[in-house]
Amino acid sequence: MNNLKVKTTFFCTNCGAESPKWIGKCSSCGEWNTYTEEVVEKKSQTQEKEKIWKSAKSEKIIPKKLDEVGTLNTSRINTRDNELNRVLGGGLVQGSIILVGGQPGIGKSTLLLQMALQISTRVLYVSGEESEEQIKMRANRIGNQNKECFVYTDINVHNILKEAVKLEPNVIIIDSIQTLVSPYIDSTPGSISQVKECTGDLQRFAKETNIPVFIIGHINKEGGIAGPKLLEHIVDVVLQFEGDQHYAYRILRTLKNRFGSTDEIGIYAMDVHGLKEISNPSELLISPDDDQLSGSAIAASVEGLRPLLIETQALVSPSIYGTPQRSATGFDLRRLSMLLAVLEKRCGLPFGQNDVFLNIAGGIKVTDPSIDLAVVAALISSLHDIHISKKVCFAGEVGLSGEIRPVSRVEQRIQEAARLGFELIFISGYKSEILSKKNFNIEVKMLSRIDDLLRDVFA
Ligand SMILES: [Zn+2]
Structure with missing residues (x-):
């Protein structure tokens, strides 16, 4: 019974x-x-699970002298994708397990299939999402250079690992963890117990065979990878692929890395052939200054460790209906409301009677607070219909009392702006004595309060 x-x-x-x-x-x-x-x-299955792979590469682990232990750096694989190498901390570590998360349709499969086709080693690309023919079509668009790229379409994690043992690839890609099932568990693919069990199997496989495994995981509505946060604890590296489906730009962010820094980001542009690495992102995120339109200002921002000059665009127009509308793309809406309240309260600017729309160019989601000053400048520019030159940029956080706060890596921002041919940068005047003594190839102006911005930019 x-x-x-x-x-x-x-x-x-x-x-x-x-x-x-x-x-x-x-x-x-x-x-x-x-x-x-x-x-x-499963109801009939309570005994010990059989060992599903007999690894050729795994050796018995015995205590070792610390002197005899090799360092991790020696065993990194070059993925032939500079942006991916960068976020991994200098290449792919043998035996590591890497979770690549992102919203469905953002390009995770393209990113990893492209790597599989570029890398010069044997790869097994496992898909539970697409047929072999669909993968082939995508590979043709990207351009197949790797003759050692194998595809396998199955969702049973034990079959996959058995095939992997036979094939002996040097990299495995799983697309996606939500499609996999373990025969020992009765619940449906994508359920928490399945995701947990399958990830655990893949992790043991990676550690015992020393073969690195990439796992694609779809992000749920709440923004967590594959539902449970637990996955993030099992894996060695968590990468997040971000972007707006309506724009070409994508950012690959490191959320966790046991083998490197989490400050690195990778930047790509998506086109029909796949993802292009963007080594000089600043120039792409700024539109040409032909039209002399108001409502646009450039932020000297830093994402990860990389300086990034980003255009912020604002549209301020009188409200037709009673309640003014607020909308922001790539920028936190609550932050926008806060900045509008500060402008209204500290400078008496009538945003309360206006609809406000804010957009960060390229559909990139910015996390750096230094973009505040450019946002404020774009808002005032649109309100007063005064054009700001595209040779001017901004870096500063705006506080509740209208003060302009200093931001990290300010020298790096100034240097990047100068390198790109900007003529003037506005930064916080707080604790900037050291900076004012330095010689930059660009004019640097210090602002203490938003009132200074009104005086210096919009007078
Ligand atoms: Zn919980």
């Missing part, structure tokens, strides 16, 4: 925590109503 009973467990859909019974509030992450019931074990 008891044998017929199916074993189920409750999982938190936010963090992946387990509980034998349903609970309203997750004790692990504190979220409410996140627990769902899932079947975890």
